[in-house]
Amino acid sequence: MSQPPTDIEALIALMARLPGLGPRSARRAVLHLIRKRGQVMLPLATAMAEVARSVQECGRCGNLSSTPLCPICTDPRREGAEICVVEDIADLWAMERGGSFRGRYHVLGGTLSALDAVGPEDLRIPALVGRINDEGVSEVILALNATVDGQTTAHYIQDALALTGVRISALAQGVPMGGELDFLDDGTISAALKARKIIPGA
Template sequence: MTRTPSHDGAPRDIEALIEIMARLPGLGPRSARRAVLHLIDRRGTLMAPLAATMAKVAETARACFNCGNISTADLCPICADEARAQGQICVVEDVADLWAMERGGAFAGRYHVLGGTLSALDDIGPEDLHIPRLVDRIAGEHVREVILALNATVDGQTTAHYIADALEGTGVSVTSLAQGVPIGGELDYLDDGTISAALKARKAL
């Protein structure tokens, strides 16, 4: 049976793939269409391995139950590494920020992914973030310092101050990234050197 083509000439199955690709960050309909055509042209060397890898990741990927990093096991490699139990936890907004910090190679402790920031506009309160889990980790992992590596946005800084207040009285030192992170900047878009400089120049809150 001949498949009915879509409105732009592509078969419906391919058009469905284009529509899914267009939902990805940074891709619109035109970019998605070019990407799909590129994949089809290289289906043996690129599309088939990509499909197999995506299916495997879809089955095995999960959030680390300790820090929230993406892993293929209950405990991510960073949390499982005893050498990184140095009494420091770096708090980040999302997994992309954690990976950005790791690329810089300047931090040898562990992480905590909040899963977002406080936002009155988006109705995101403390109960929607992983702040209670962070408080639980303070005693359990003998934490000495919590580094707040949150984006330099209004919501990011509001969240940082909320966490600093929540940890007051726990005895841990609460610091934040300092110079090198511009106002309005997001960690995932900064170069490794900038992140490293900001980490080394962190300040107390």
């Protein structure tokens, strides 16, 4: 049986590492790219090379940006007294899609997980505490996924911020248990944000 050339096999193997793509889907994607070399493959390769060269992590919130601080952090129209804490960048983008939050963000970079050996030192929790003290933040909104690890992380953050005096709230109705922000529709996220609840004792 004839096999693809080695360089194409290497590309297929790389594509198969992407979320949602197995070996068979990766083969179909690579064949499509090759057939549409001028219209799709070459512009895609150029865009990927540019992103790999220029994109970095925002030094303040952890968002992706082509500059040291992302456009959200440098936008003077944003409400600096409110910080929305999310697990990862996909969650930040999900919140932004709805356009209902006009404060700033803090990306943790994951959640606490004993199974995956992720502890507080592996997340951007100390940086969050520092921002509360330095930026005059009055409210921290916990927009963490409604999973066991997400809720464990939320409790840890509440304890970490206990001495700051900042008000802590969490997304309310509309977020199902086990749900992830990136898979929710914009209206659900917006409703959960507007109906957020102050966490007692926080």
